Amino acid sequence: MSIDVKMAWRNLWRNPRRSILTILAISFASLLLVFMLSWQFGSYETMIDSAVKIHTGHLQVQAKGYNDKKGIRMVVSDPAAVGNILNNTPEVAAYTYRANAFSLVSSKERTYGVVVVGIDPVREAGVSTLKKLIRQGSYLSEGDTDQALVGALLARNLKVGLGDELVVLGQGRDGSVAATVVKVKGIYRSGQDDFDRSSIQIPLKNFQDIYSMRGAVHEVVALGKSLEYVSEIKMAVAAGVEDIGNKGHLVVLDWMELMPGLIEAIQMDLYSGFIFYLILIVVVAFSILNTFLMAIFERTREFGVLLAIGTTPGRLSKLLLIESTIMAIAGIVFGIILGSLLTWYFQVHGIVISGTSELMRQFGLPERIYPQLSILSASIGPAAVLFITFLTALYPALKVRRFRPVEAMTAI
């Protein structure tokens, strides 16, 4: 190896300007890809995390069909049994029970149709961010019965404040009329308008009494220790649910099934990103193809001499490939370092795109976005660049094989 590499190295520095420009072009592409991918991955993680923590949890056990129809009769009749399975699944960080019923909620002046959610105050705090979202008043505590949490937009629409009474009127599990009066204990704001104006939360015990649930719930919501464990937990829980004899009645749904829009939106963003990146890499490839090509035309004489003194065409190609590989590697290493530094800077300080905070909030993103540097995000882009650069370098490297020593030596 040594002599070829040495020659390649020296050749590169015979025309430092050209080599540096080529290396810079490669670095630029790598830098951009590292940064953009880190950004995309970072925002996906935040989006998933916030959606999971506000809405669905990582996975849920529900009656079959409940997710589409939300019928009050489609229940998990023995929640404690499902809870036991989750207790025995080590990757589960926390779980809670919820029950939902669409009802009419009236204040003194207004009536709205909203979803009344029964929550277990203590368990809910471990699974969702609801407790942290309280902006006025306080969260439900364990002994509460006729207290409720209300979203900020709904509270505004209903014109209620803390301590005001709300009349709830709905239909129970057995078809009877479910009616009660609750007091507003806390007002929360998630920033996602849909969530903030469409539901009120009351203690699960109270919910089960009012809606004659006979101890049943609609959703058993679990949060894994992290996103990676979800499929593992899902398998374990699905097997456990089979065992408790609910043949085909209960289903285990993960967050992707519960929020199909979220995962598709992420895929779409990823695909469209890839189209942009691909075009960028192709443009860069053509930019450097020229450099590689010109370099061999300029050095036709030199190659003629090398061939004349007995260098095999294969070795010549190898020499050229080593040259381009050195440039490509130097370029992507430089690009990865710069890209990582740039990403790291923004990972610490965050990026604010002015005028977008309202939009970000609706997707559960904070106003300030923090890109997330990872081995994956720092390597995919540069790897693609390396691959394309190598392909580009093949063309001139193969072309020199066709040089004839005599003709080449007499070229200008």
Added chain:
Amino acid sequence: MHLQLAWRNIWRNPKRTAVIMTAIIIGVWSMIFLGALMRGISEGMVRNGISTLTGHIQVHHRGYRNDPVIENSMTDPEVVETALRETLPDGAQWTSRVRVNAVASNARHTAGVTFVGIDPAHEAGISFIGKAVTEGRYLRDDDKNGIVVGRALVDKFETGLGRKIIMMSQDTDREVASRAFRIVGIFKAEMQATEKQFVFVTKEAAQHMLKLKNGISEMSVILPDQKEVRHAADNVSAALPSADYEVQTWRELLPLITAILNIYDGFMYIWFVVVFIAMGFGIVNTTLMAVFERIREFGLFKSLGMKPMWIIREVLAESFFILLIGTTIGNILSFLSVFALSGNGIDLSALASGLEYAGMSRIIYPAIYSHDVIIANLVVFILGLLVSVYPAVKAARFTPVEALTHA
């Protein structure tokens, strides 16, 4: 003469010229084509937003936007109609609606919906509903208890044409008013959320149920030319007493779409610059090599008395030709590809729920905006010439003697 010289020079090494032109062509194509796609996406969003009961301009009773309830309705629609008639340009259309939150229920299901009372004939020209009914029929003026609901709601409620559905909402006396309607039509919309959210009855039926008399919730206007929106809204606003009415354009009514449009704008120009930088390295390098290859030639020119300025001009003229041909072909290709796709559009129905999450339409029709094309071309041209200045200056600095003795 030096233009001719430059033209001949770029063809002395056609392969080099062809490669760098390819880079420019792909760059320009990607700028304009992807720009057109993004414009297509955003136009789709805007079109969708406007036709989903927004319109270009809306007039409400003051306070309705923050608190869309029956108390905030306009009791005297004639005043608004007169103002619209006097201020709007010819060809503008408008319609009035009653629009309140309501609860829909049947024997098995209950859900919150937006209950909209429309004027069937006028509404058809303004929002999506006129063409969206796919089963049964659209509303007629004399439909006293007919209702048109979305496909998704019908599925959720396990009901169908001819079946009953009960609406409950608060009336002007703050009592809960309820009334049964019979489903006469089922509509399909771009978004499932729209199908679940809106139910339509005639304006008279809604007014009667809510004891509104002649009152309406909103007036929605479509202008013949979308560009006049701001101006028209100002005129309408001036013609109405501002204590009682608020006039808003779709940009204010759909803040999220407006925010997305702004992001797209910014992103597009960043993309232009990024692609240019990628091309720029190639342009500089190619021009540099072209210059160094011809050191002797430039030395000769100089010793024959050519001024350094002329050499700079000569090198820049070569870049100019390469850029000119590259951008021209790039433009032609991008127009052709946009044209090829604009007939049927790009159908992304496979990703329907993702599109819905992001608020995009299912079919994207790429749209070329002249100012995007101009900016893309200017970026390539001006920056392309600027980066060629460096090699050009290098060429002008060769001293004749050194250059002539160069190998």
